Amino acid sequence: MDLKQLKVFLEVADAAGFTKAADKLHIAQSALSISIRKLEDELGVVLFNRGKRKVSLTAEGEVLAAHAREILQGVVKAHQEIEDLRGLLKGEVRVGLTPMLSSFFFPKIISEFKRSHPGLQISITGESAWNIQRMVESGDIDMGIIVGAVPDELDSHHLVREEVIACVHPNHPLARARKHPLRTLLNQPLVHFKEGYHLREIIDDLARKEGITPLVMAESNLFSLIRSLVREELGLAFFLKMALTRDAEVAAVSCDPPLYLDLAIAWKKNARLSPANRAFLNFVIEEVDDYYQLREAAGTFPLP
Missing domain, CATH: 3.40.190.290 (D-Maltodextrin-Binding Protein; domain 2)
Structure with a gap:
């Protein structure tokens, strides 16, 4: 599991569909689907309920989404704090x-x-x-x-x-x-x-x-x-x-x-x-x- 997979996963969750998420990420829908399938295989769970018109998170998907948001917010905060420290060293x-x-x-x-x-x-x-x-x-x-x-x-x-x-x-x-x-x-x-x-x-x-x-x-x-x-x-x-x-x-x-x-x-x-x-x-x-x-x-x- 890496940050890119988590970002793709959250885009699908937020868009409630693979097509919309692929368009927003500017990647092929097939590549997006492969990324989600690999993530599901790695975790050994199904993350999305796949319907004909839209998809929704499973219970396991809801748990991962909550943690994924925390992880990505933590990465942004870490970048900001490092940038702030660097700003105090040279500014x-x-x-x-x-x-x-x-x-x-x-x-x-x-x-x-x-x-x-x-x-x-x-x-x-x-x-x-x-x-x-x-x-x-x-x-x-x-x-x-x-x-x-x-x-x-x-x-x-x-x-x-x-x-x-x-x-x-x-x-x-x-x-x-x-x-x-x-x-x-x-x-x-x-x-x-x-x-x-x-x-x-x-x-x-x-x-x-x-x-x-x-x-x-x-x-x-x-x-x-x-x-x-x-x-x-x-x-x-x-x-x-x-x-x-x-x-x-x-x-x-x-x-x-x-x-x-x-x-x-x-x-x-x-x-x-x-x-x-x-x-x-x-x-x-x-x-x-x-x-x-x-x-x-x-x-x-x-x-x-």
Whole structure:
């Protein structure tokens, strides 16, 4: 008995006839009949009740059919698991990160993931959250960090709710207090992200609602450059709080009332993630959850 015989046997059972099964398998009916007869001879039983118009399984045939389906399903599962293991030994993850995240804890996450999966290649695209969203939707990257509402075309996992804070030089007058009204912050000279970046759009929208036209001293898509310009006392910049952890060269000032952004990791809906991408997704979720549980325990992170 081999897998080919079992497949032929199940086709006859499902089609309830030799002719239909032969047509579906694209083989001669005589060859199919010989295969079934050999299987019956090998087992020493009759597997089908052969009628003039259709055939049906005997009791012995019913038993074999149940086992045959389990065997073939097991073979498919074995192939899939082997393929998944091979995918973790050699595969690629294409991920999109916003400038601040690529400069903060993602380098640690990526390096630790790479040590756990040395055979996988990591391709990182640094873009605005909006561009990352479009690239995931188009399939140019496998997954990425997006901000705010998740479109219907994507599946996602919410990662964090992070505070948006103002970043100023330690000698700046606003650095003397831990928080200031948003209107006060928006009236300062700003060092901004370029248009198209989600944080820039949020700040500009808040300014419009306040009737303020921000004085933009410089703009860039480089997080490290914007932070350096703040250190040079060119102006105030808005960042995610995580980006200024343990940075003694700048002062962090909260908005009053506080301002938050929701960040999620997203991938294309109804698309099967490769083993490499699934492993990376699970790793990111676990690492970020651990990080924020520690911050919550320390009382430095607000619950959503």
